[in-house]
Amino acid sequence: MAELLLTPLVRYCEIAALWVRASTTYRASFWMLTVGGFLITGVDFVGIWILFHTVHSLGGFSLREVAFLYGGTGLAIAIADLFVGRIERLGSMIRLGRLDTMMVRPVPLLIQVCADEFALRRIARVVQALVVFGWASAYVDWSPGRVAMAASMVVSGSVIFFALFIAFACLQFWTADSAEVANAFTYGGNTLTSYPLTVFPGEVVKALTFVLPLAFVNWYPSLYILGRPDPLGFPAWTQVLSPVVALAMAGIAALVWRTGVRHYRSTGS
């Protein structure tokens, strides 16, 4: 059992290491891409900071609390993007026939697709989110329960974004050039959860709880960590549900991936 899980991970690391060596060849470009990756998500937070020059709170939350939410969701998507983000390019792999090549290799297909062109520079986004998260954390009144909740939040949040990346990329098995639909849910979801959900109408929050459970990425765990009552009056136990939601999402994503691969009949040209 352990081997069944471990071998694919080892394969992933091997392929990733190969790409890391390749990408450091153009040294100047590698560093510019890394700094650029840091800046391009960094300006989002500078944007929030500028908004707070005009207002003192957003949806009833202070800058530090918003930073905590921003850092939480930012870490989750950055980790997911680092490890499985390349799946966005599934459509072009199909078009170029590279997916067919991967299918005959003795490594699980999903591992190959996600490790393809693994880009270490994406770690810049993780660092950027970590900086904001670290700054916001300094103002949290920590207790053992809250620390545990924070750890569970980052892991579950990453798994939820893992699942979203994979599930929405599978659309490309049916329409190869629809990659951008996924962006609305992954990056859109990230932008949405960067703000306190009190900014949005109640219906949106319900949709993010029951339909597309993005609220479990950072919102419910953060309410617990920041010691805030649920604005919509959901029971306190929703705040500990994130790991369950993450597991369910991962299961759904695996199912969608299987269906997609079974449906796949090559490009035919």
Added chain:
Amino acid sequence: MPLHVSIATRAFRRYSTYTAATLAGIFTNCVFGVIVCFVYTAVWDQSPRAGGYDVQDALTYAWLGQAMIMTVAVWGGGSPDDLAERIRSGDVALDFYRPVGILGWYVAADLGRATFHLLTRGIAPTIVGALLFDLRWPSGPITWLAVAASIPLAVLVSFSLRFLVAASGFWILDSQGTKVLAASAAVFFSGLTVPLVLFPGWLQDVAVLLPWATFLQVPADIWLGQRSGLEVLAGLGLQLFWAVALLAGCALVLRTAERKVVVQGG
């Protein structure tokens, strides 16, 4: 001139081939438009005259931003990406031999692309935004005319910047890094992250004069009527200044590069 028109027409057709991609992009623009609108509503509820905008201005600005993302290619892309690839592969050496200027060719191709993106990814989200929220429209035919003049100027400024980024490949081979750095500057200083009118003090004074201000802030202020009379002309003048200055820069860089080009393997 007819040559350049046909280059532009073909670039337009090239982008119009991918219907699913266009629809997917419009959907994504709309999702982001809605998200930004709720955030801006929360901000302007507390501070109803922030940056000299009222809430209706702010919501309109949010949708104009979505409309301009692809039209001016804030994140990069368009015909300069083709140039970057030809520099990397060495094919650009052939371009220098052709009896058509390189710059004119790529300008025409990018204007064709921008026209397609304006008609699809510009107009469609704006209509969706207008159906969902109460937006402000240009106040009269003269304002519409000024907006119509402002958009192609914005495209020209953005084209020149993207062209210069691609041309950096002549010296460092792989222009991916410069492209990402330029994109983060463009996203922030165009006012896409937050309107430049909300920037604090000196940062705003500087930002409104930079070339990126011509991407979104200038056309939006003309549209919203924040600029009137001579201020409209000043806005268009700023755009024209950057377009001419940066295009001249592109021409200069090309002349320097021409002397430097070595065909790979030769």
